[in-house]
Amino acid sequence: MTTWLPDLSKRNGPRYRAIAEALRSDIAEGRLGAGVRLPTHRDLAYRLGVTVGTVTRAYAEAERSGLVAGTVGRGTFVRGDQDVTAGHLAAFPYPAIEAAGFEGDVIELSRNFPASGEEGPVIAKLLAEVAAAPTFSNLLDYQPHAGMAAHRMAGSRWVARAGLHAPAERIVVTGGGQYGISMALGSIAEPGDVILTEALTYPGLTALGRLLKLRVIGVPIDEDGLRPDALEAALRFGRVKALYLVPTLHNPTTRIMSEARRRQIAAIASAHDIVVIEDDAYGFLVSDAPPAIANFAPDQTIHLTSTSKSLAPGLRIGHALVPERLIGGMLATMRATSWMASPVMAEVVSRAIMDGTAERLAQAKRREAAARQEMAHRLLQGVHLETKPTSFHIWLSLPEPWRSQEFAEAARRQGVAISPADAFATTDRSGGRVAVPAAVRISVGGVKSRELLAKGLNILARLAAQRPAPARIVDPYLSIV
Ligand SMILES: Cc1ncc(COP(=O)(O)O)c(C=O)c1O
Numbered sequence: 462m463t464t465w466l467p468d469l470s471k472r473n474g475p476r477y478r479a480i481a482e483a484l485r486s487d488i489a490e491g492r493l494g495a496g497v498r499l500p501t502h503r504d505l506a507y508r509l510g511v512t513v514g515t516v517t518r519a520y521a522e523a524e525r526s527g528l529v530a531g532t533v534g535r536g537t538f539v540r541g542d543q544d545v546t547a548g549h550l551a552a553f554p555y556p557a558i559e560a561a562g563f564e565g566d567v568i569e570l571s572r573n574f575p576a577s578g579e580e581g582p583v584i585a586k587l588l589a590e591v592a593a594a595p596t597f598s599n600l601l602d603y604q605p606h607a608g609m610a611a612h613r614m615a616g617s618r619w620v621a622r623a624g625l626h627a628p629a630e631r632i633v634v635t636g637g638g639q640y641g642i643s644m645a646l647g648s649i650a651e652p653g654d655v656i657l658t659e660a661l662t663y664p665g666l667t668a669l670g671r672l673l674k675l676r677v678i679g680v681p682i683d684e685d686g687l688r689p690d691a692l693e694a695a696l697r698f699g700r701v702k703a704l705y706l707v708p709t710l711h712n713p714t715t716r717i718m719s720e721a722r723r724r725q726i727a728a729i730a731s732a733h734d735i736v737v738i739e740d741d742a743y744g745f746l747v748s749d750a751p752p753a754i755a756n757f758a759p760d761q762t763i764h765l766t767s768t769s770k771s772l773a774p775g776l777r778i779g780h781a782l783v784p785e786r787l788i789g790g791m792l793a794t795m796r797a798t799s800w801m802a803s804p805v806m807a808e809v810v811s812r813a814i815m816d817g818t819a820e821r822l823a824q825a826k827r828r829e830a831a832a833r834q835e836m837a838h839r840l841l842q843g844v845h846l847e848t849k850p851t852s853f854h855i856w857l858s859l860p861e862p863w864r865s866q867e868f869a870e871a872a873r874r875q876g877v878a879i880s881p882a883d884a885f886a887t888t889d890r891s892g893g894r895v896a897v898p899a900a901v902r903i904s905v906g907g908v909k910s911r912e913l914l915a916k917g918l919n920i921l922a923r924l925a926a927q928r929p930a931p932a933r934i935v936d937p938y939l940s941i942v
Pocket residue numbers: 573636637638639640663665707712740742767768769770774779
């Protein structure tokens with residue numbers, strides 16, 4: 462249980478509301494992570510010098526807003542899938558990210574970070590070269606929405622590595638993968654439209670759906686990814702504008718869709734004239750991945766890559782390969798939202814692509830991921846894992862009777878943060894939640910050292926071999942422990 466103590470000194474108004482607001486901002490800013498158990502009503506009331514009723518009211522308010530969940534006899538927990546800001550500013554359901562190295566007393570296996578390789582000094586050197594170049598001042602100017610010609614050329618080379626036909630005129634330099642998805646959705650869909658996706662999906666998509674007031678509906682998946690029959694069925698209900706997919710190293714399950722399945726999906730999307738947003742954030746990790754869906758439906762598919770995972774997320778640069786007919790809309794969205802991706806950072810990334818640095822750094826990420834995956838296989842023996850040899854993630858199916866949120870909470874109490882399946886859940890057509898499997902995602906990349914990863918994995922292996930602690934039945938109001 463956390464010893465969370467909100468700072469109410471600058472908050473006016475009723476105390477219960479001040480506590481609920483402090484809770485909201487501490488979750489939004491990552492000070493309280495998913496699965497953390499909040500202090501008991503009595504304890505917090507004592508430490509804040511307020512009545513127990515005030516804390517009860519504050520927690521009830523936070524529960525109504527979906528920030529926390531109370532379980533009779535077990536306490537009140539921070540939820541992993543909540544909107545943490547008010548109204549349309551529904552936030553990314555992960556904790557906000559603190560300065561690098563923030564791990565506190567928790568082994569961080571929930572954050573989706575690339576395994577750190579050799580990028581620090583290499584990118585520092587490139588930055589210095591860019592700053593010293595005679596053309597530097599150009600990079601400080603406004604540039605075309607799609608990016609400078611040289612940056613689009615470099616993007617074209619990077620995207621073409623995956624075997625795609627990627628002419629520079631169809632490349633848009635984006636401010637990262639998430640921004641690419643925003644541009645795509647912003648240009649294709651209007652409030653109330655439906656975006657289909659895998660039943661479990663990247664939470665950045667669902668956050669964006671909330672922001673843009675879109676209906677993000679999950680389509681059932683199997684071992685090969687999104688099911689074509691289920692897609693056909695979902696398309697019957699109208700207002701579907703796009704299908705968002707992560708076909709290679711799907712987040713969270715790590716699945717890689719077969720070529721045959723990709724062809725089927727491409728054919729269905731073309732027949733129904735819906736846009737496929739193909740998110741290839743992890744494609745660089747798999748040297749023999751099947752051809753991209755954009756190969757099979759080039760006029761239908763916006764193919765997104767990002768250098769966040771292959772080079773460094775702080776660069777905020779990605780590349781979108783966009784069908785000609787959709788480029789105008791994408792650029793209008795770019796203009797309306799950020800005018801352009803940063804030319805300075807695009808220059809750094811372009812140099813890295815053109816001189817081979819980007820490929821070398823990507824290889825280093827693959828090697829580190831492979832080493833960490835091997836370690837995970839050794840340490841998690843006897844647990845049902847789904848993963849790939851160079852994935853940043855592991856999808857761990859839990860033995861009965863564990864449930865995903867319960868396991869994540871228990872792991873958190875033992876000092877390991879992981880992501881419950883709930884964090885990736887979408888809704889079905891009727892607005893209900895899709896069924897969530899008893900599984901959790903372990904990120905092997907985010908934690909600083911392999912030693913710390915090993916420690917975390919050992920804790921998880923031991924926990925999975927145990928049974929959940931039975932819930933204690935106590936007075937639900939005052940004695941929550
Ligand atoms: C599937 C997927 N797409 C996109 C992103 C966003 O990446 P970026 O940092 O490029 O915005 C992530 C990040 O975790 C991701 O998992």
